[in-house]
Amino acid sequence: MIRLTEEIRHLVNGARASGNPCIVTSASSDGTPNSSYIGTMMAYDDSSFAYRDRSGRDPLEHIETNPKVLVLFRDPAAEVGWKFRCTAAVHRSGPIYDEIMQRLDWSGLPLDPEVKAVVVVLRIDQILTLFGEVLQERIVGSLW
Numbered sequence: 828m829i830r831l832t833e834e835i836r837h838l839v840n841g842a843r844a845s846g847n848p849c850i851v852t853s854a855s856s857d858g859t860p861n862s863s864y865i866g867t868m869m870a871y872d873d874s875s876f877a878y879r880d881r882s883g884r885d886p887l888e889h890i891e892t893n894p895k896v897l898v899l900f901r902d903p904a905a906e907v908g909w910k911f912r913c914t915a916a917v918h919r920s921g922p923i924y925d926e927i928m929q930r931l932d933w934s935g936l937p938l939d940p941e942v943k944a945v946v947v948v949l950r951i952d953q954i955l956t957l958f959g960e961v962l963q964e965r966i967v968g969s970l971w
Contacts (some may be wrong), residue, residue: 829874853889913949
């Protein structure tokens with residue numbers, strides 16, 4: 828079972844302000860890797876993250892063909908960090924899209940209506956230390 832701790836929620840939600848953005852890594856169906864810094868990452872619920880993507884390029888293509896992604900977070904000042912193995916879903920419209928965009932707006936992040944954006948929701952399957960020790964799993968013993 829995955830349940831984000833208050834520490835994880837606080838640090839990931841404040842990643843942009845602290846200068847410690849998350850890194851999202853994906854791979855295309857042929858295995859080509861891609862990594863991106865994400866400054867809009869937020870705890871969506873107790874077991875998921877969400878972020879806004881405005882690139883419209885490879886990261887979305889990778890995620891849509893291969894939804895397995897890895898999120899890295901590290902805050903050197905707090906001396907903490909985690910790896911999150913996730914399954915992604917892309918939302919171009921609808922209630923989840925609207926909710927995340929509204930939450931970003933409330934957080935003070937300017938939203939430019941001229942820039943086409945999508946929302947990516949990451950269901951967390953595993954939480955690991957930066958050294959690979961599994962802390963939490965959605966399905967115990969799952970191979971990821």
